[in-house]
Amino acid sequence: MNKKQLQSEQTRKRIAEAARHLFVQKGYKATSIEDITAATGSSKGNIYYHFKSKEGLFLYLLDEWDRDWFDKWRDKQHLYGSAAEKMHGFAELLVIEDLNHPLTQAADEFFGGEIESDIMEKLSVMTADHLRFNQDLIQSGMDSGEFKAGDSAKLALVLEGLVIGLSRLSRRSNSNIDEALGTYRLAVDVLLNGLAKAPHT
Amino acid sequence: MNKKQLQSEQTRKRIAEAARHLFVQKGYKATSIEDITAATGSSKGNIYYHFKSKEGLFLYLLDEWDRDWFDKWRDKQHLYGSAAEKMHGFAELLVIEDLNHPLTQAADEFFGGEIESDIMEKLSVMTADHLRFNQDLIQSGMDSGEFKAGDSAKLALVLEGLVIGLSRLSRRSNSNIDEALGTYRLAVDVLLNGLAKAPHT
């Protein structure tokens, strides 16, 4: 790879990085191309040289994020023994990797906008992937006898809800990583052990 | 109140109602004034006759929603004996009243947009109110001995996260009320009793 290609890739990365932060912070619609140029120093035209459109740029980010996150999980997964440890590891990775599912809010916003779009498809796939991931996590705890038996599919929904919500809260109150880690850890503890002293239906 | 004032108020309500649905469904930016005119039959000018601006309309809706929800909670509150029942009642009211905190997503979206706005203030107040509400709920359970002792402030954050996340999930998968109720009920059960068979740190 020669000098030109290298620099080109660097600017593409720089644009993507800046765009990601802006989309996470402000949402899809509220982030303008000009915001991105301001954050990168690049020109409008240059963004359209590297990406087909605003939508294309967003699509690229969705792909990148999902891929990266899952890779990192694979690397860490073997460290955890019990299902409870896995759960905590899961939460920790969510926080460390960019304060959680950072694009989902922007993605949801997009989702609401148009009926016809690649993004709709991609989002459905992503959500399905997350739910399956959560379900596997929970099911493995049940199989090992560590968790109570139950409907792992529905519990996956609850877990996904908790993760999405905590993500939003952490981002909004722009808390630091340590605070966020503490909150997530507490959330997982509650998820495992509950609030109540004695079992209650 | 004469005929004219009555009809005026009705149209203002009609506009507010339509706008609320659209904001919830599509987000703040994505719903245009023209969308609202299409949904109401009113003209653009008429919306600006009843509301100062798009932002003002949104502000009005935030106020209205928070006020209404809390009133309904006050009406129901006395029905619940234990803290666990309160918790379930809380979840149920969230689902029934318009599939949860319906404007928060749009509000967050707005929040990201401008630094300088009434909405920022209003949102902070709202979030603080919710956290206090949650904390009271949890603290009362601790005081009565029904819940384990713990940091009710931090647990309030976890509860808020769960509620926000579930709200988003329910809205996205446009599930019906019964499904949503089931998911919320399960979530509260997990919150109370946990997933794990035996206590685990």
Add this chain to the structure above:
DNA sequence: TAAGATACTGAACGAAAGTTCAGTAAACGG
């Protein structure tokens, strides 16, 4: 080193959306 490819600029365009306003019709009040 010269020709061509690549990376990038920024002004201009068109569509979309928020806002305004002169005008109209209906209701109110004296």
Add this chain to the structure above:
DNA sequence: CCGTTTACTGAACTTTCGTTCAGTATCTTA
């Protein structure tokens, strides 16, 4: 019953934003 206020219309404006494109500079390669 007539002047005035109120509720409302819709075309016009202003701004914003995504997108395009002709032009420029830099690097590659032969």
